[in-house]
Amino acid sequence: MDGTMTKGENKLRYKHVIFDADDTLLRYRDDERAAFRRLFLSLGVNADEDLLSCCNAVSEKIWTETGLYDVHSPAIQKRYHYLYKEHIERVFEEIFRYCKECGIVFSKRISPENARDSFLRELETGGNYVDGAKETLLYLKNRGYILSVATNGLTAIQEGRTKELQNLFVHLFVSEAFGAIKPSEAFFAKFLSALHAKKEECLFVGDSLSSDICGAKNAGIDCCFFNPQKKSVPENVPAPDFTIEKLTDLMRLL
Template sequence: MQHAKRYKALLLDVDNTLLSFRPSSEAALRKAFQIHHLPYEDVYYEVFYWVGEVLWEQQRRERLSVDEIRTLIFPRLLSAIGIEADGNALSDTFHLQLHEEAVPEPGAVETIAKLSERYQLYVASNGVLEMQRSRLEIAGLANYFTDLFVSDDIGAEKPSERFFHEAMRRSKTEPRELLFVGDSIEADMIGAARSGIDRCWYNPQQLTAPARPKLNYTITALSELPRIL
């Protein structure tokens, strides 16, 4: 069994690590359609999800930016479901609604409370700073974090080394002092590995681990974190 390493700080992803993205985004999508007086069916979220997956995969490969995804996703969704509407306006409304939606991952609040007694905690997320701050506040998590590193404020996106280097500069930490906890192999694990930061893969679906990058830890529940560190 690997001996635990003493870290100074933990970097944690938000969506699908601290907060469950699906219930939050599904509620925001339904409300956005209602606000724009558009018909809504449950299957529309499934289309939204898969359109988003295709675009986010391109972002993780550094071929699209978060802003470009925001511009593209709703016109593609509307085209796929055959509804004529203003995609940009719908996108703006969706993101405003998402500010107010937050469902913690199982065990997130209890785990973060415990970890905050031993470590400096930092958010490391692609997205919009004020949105993530609002959602973490609603979830009862914001006060546990020393700072929030979010791509629109950082000026770079995971998995780029610029994102991680700026996070280290702001937190006054070095790679050896950090552990990154996140669900995405491409954005989180590969991004952290490029910068020499240890990695903990949050894998609640118990997917097969990739050969690369090397993972220092793998957990299937957030409650495992305090026990392994």
């Protein structure tokens, strides 16, 4: 765990701790997998692990092809939420072709567009949490920090997926509602304004170097890189102020 300040010094320094959602507090691929499973069940198919793994792989492939990882691109920032939905529809186009080739028969006909809408509703009921998420949030809340979640994504989905945590944080900021995504300056400026907070009062915690760490550092906000996979930080990425490998490390830091 990087950072040289003691717990007491950090407590005096920060008033707000703002968390990313996906792969910081919530396991996106696990929630996605569960949503695929429930959707298939509604179509009369008990999806096995091979089919679900195929769905995850197709989703990852099309997410990359759609450019949704390129969050620094102005074109992607402008169309992010439209592309997010388009990505899901394309996923089902490919999955339905795969199912047809494998002889998997659904109990009713459904278009990729309708499957997309049903899947997004299923995703709202997710809630696979990263190890230590609830414990860490509860600890920090009891320590007196004002906790928030700031995430890219669709509002209804992120509200649903964080439902069980909402008694632990005060604000949920979602890019769809903001009309701006991380790492844009507009996103960070909007949540600072909503918090009525000074930059130096805030610590941003996230797992993404491109959207969380770059976004926070460019906005002048201290950040903590959640790095369970022990990734190296490229030279072209601003160095995070702190790095942790487990969320519970925040309990020692703060």
